[in-house]
Amino acid sequence: MAAHPVDEKLPALKLATSGLQHVAAMYAGVVAPPLIVGAAVGLSGTELTFLTGACLFTAGLATVLQTLGVWKIGARLPFVNGVTFAGVAPMTAIAAAGKDRSDALPVIFGAVIVAGFLGFLAAPVFCKAVRFFPPVVTGTVITLIGVSLLPVAFGWAQGPDPAARDYGSAAHLGLAGTTLALVLLLRRFTRGFVKQIAVLLGLIVGTAVAIPFGAADFGPVADAAVIGFPTPFHFGAPRFHLAAILSMCVVMAVSMTESTADMLALGEIVERPADERTIAAGLRADTLGSALSPLFNGFMCSAFAQNIGLVAMTRIRSRYVVATAGGFLVLMGLCPVAASLVAVVPRPVLGGAGVVLFGSVAASGIQTLVRAGLDQDGNALVVAVSLAVGIIPITAPHFYHAFPQTVRIVLDSGISTGCVAAVLLNLVFNHLGRGQDGREVTRPMQPGEEIAGARPANAH
Template identity: 85%
Template sequence: MSAHPVDETFVVDGIHPVDEKLPALKMVTSGLQHVAAMYAGVVAPPLIVGAAIGLSGTELTFLTGACLFTAGLATFLQTLGIWKIGARLPFVNGVTFAGVAPMTAVVASTEDKSDALPIIFGAVIVAGLLGFLAAPVFCKAVRFFPPVVTGTVITLIGVSLLPVAFGWAQGPNPAADDYGSTTYLALAGITLVLVLLLRRFTRGFVKQIAVLLGLVAGTLVAVPFGVTDFGPVADARLVGFPTPFHFGAPQFHIAAVLSMCVVMVVSMTESTADMLALGEIVERPADERTIAAGLRADTLGSALSPLFNGFMCSAFAQNIGLVAMTRVRSRFVVAFGGGFLVLMGLCPMAASLIAVVPRPVLGGAGVVLFGSVAASGIQTLVRAGLDRDNNVLIVAVSLAVGIIPITAPGFYHAFPETARIVLDSGISTGCVTAVLLNLVLNHLGKGREARDVTHPMEAGEEIAAVH
């Protein structure tokens, strides 16, 4: 029997779509879509940190492969689950970008650059273990997420991800002269149109893998423009394994540990919001038990990741858009995606195949994926009772606060670096703002009478259901 509540409205033959095992071909192709949607997000942090350290090309490839491998293991934990670990939702896990700033700060403050990665790995291990212990307490925050809050956060997730797609659309290197050229933007536009046409004029299986087909077609279109580079495939080795502690045994420095603990809090906040969002989309509401299990998977995956030379792991919001658009809700599809990540970590040549997809092509597909997340948030807000002034204020202010890091990236430049780890995350600041405003406006004093009745908390309930 499943440990998670099931809404019988969406159950077919006793199986919820989240637990459905699809035909093999559909599993493989849909899983590849998830890998394609999140690949760039996984490889970016190790590339940035590795470049800051001054790693050689071989060592940089090794670090990137290790992060892909550990992302796959963390995805297995999240989707398949063991014991009370894993949300058992279609979640892809990967390296959180929130850790890039503190990791590069560690690199900058380390005299011997060969010690930088061991110091980072030690900090991640401690932060992961502390996060694992805190998960049962942290998950109780779900009672503070009625639809007016979840809808706002889901919308912010989508809006916060769109600049990533826009950056991809402009090219692979922001410092290059051709960054943002008409060629790159045209390729992104063509890919976007191809995905839209496939979604509009196809049916069934083809419609569900429209993003994957769009990425393949966009890559082929890019070949005559000289944008598609097949060099990584020719140069890649067939087999490689992320040797444990390849860069040295972990070191534990208090400053690095504290900074990564802050990142862990940010990551857990965003993962909670992501689980609530995905629960809405797949029509299996994420309760306290689900969120606790999901946070355990995130934090345990993070604690184990440095063993294989990987960084802190977190649920990837961009894949929520893929689930929302394709309506393929099976967690086993994402588990297949995790298998591909492990394979790419063990087979550099396989990893290089995904790397062939030009960044502008990813950007064109990303507009649809990330926009779908924002649209899902708006759908939730429609049910949140926006005819009430208090709820309108919650949405208005929270969205404004959450969009600050996007529209004004240097807004918090005068704050300490540790504070900016939190403040520069629009999802986290918007989420906290929405929760606090909901408490003040809908639960304190006279506002309590106007509380959001669509998300009741029954007396004596041990969990809160998000509808």
């Protein structure tokens, strides 16, 4: 019996090039949080480079753990892990609240360790939420994931620095458009392997086009060291402050919610629907990776939805490809020169490719919604209202400005709010009815109920 495409072991060249595509797709998302937090705590340029390398290293370890798995840890899906953006705001708030900013990173690391271990213990309970995710919910959430990511691509397309005079210039937008056109042309007029690595080739050619215009900066390569190891507790031993721990626990809950949604999305895309067992294993990898990340000076790890778009577009579903990408990330963390090569890719080039990647995620969500029975008024309302709630943080970023910062960690995540709205509305419209006496009754979820098409709980 042939192996499922998720478990397929591809030739070495295809593994390497497809893995590099995943690294290119998620690199900017991995390095942005340490750069933002590092600047907030006043790190020097050298220390910022160290912190960025540490986050690449820990993201690689978490990705390998997630894809290959150990015992009951790891979803064993083509699932990329990296530093979650949800933690940026609370981490910078922790830095601002401290009297001495040199103590900020140890406090952040201590909070991440505690939140990670608590999340690990909660994973078996948290995973049971899978029964509340039928296609009408998963399709809505997948669509929101793609729509929520598109503004990131649009921001990249405008340039690396929003404060710069040329931000959003015709040159930057032209470079993004050229990259987008290259990817589309390669997808349309090529076949086989070349078609599958269209995004990687688009990034390479787009960078080459940018060089004559001075848009590609090779300075990081010249300044980077050849070898560097993220020394454990480089910034000091972790410190445990209750307020910081509570803040990061909220982030962990948000991260676990988004990871659950991402695993459901990826399961649909690779045609191996994620059941409770898979989600529990995936959440264990997320949370354990987060708990161990501060040992090597990294932050909280979570799913990277942009790579789900890459899987959807290329149809390369092998988890070993993503495990290879994790290996590349580890090597980048150990070899700053290698990491700096990816940094050469101009942000507008990433933006052009991101439009295809993130749009593919939204398209996958729409495909799922087609099977959700939207001809039923209840389902149509679930989708309509949930999408509206999830799009609020995108279209009106300051909508929740009057709420406490801790609450805004949840509300400002359109994926989380849209997911909660879809689950609750699905319960109201599809599981609440009226008995013969006219009173409202609830149809309880049955223990064996899963997402449509899900594998049995004992499947691998």
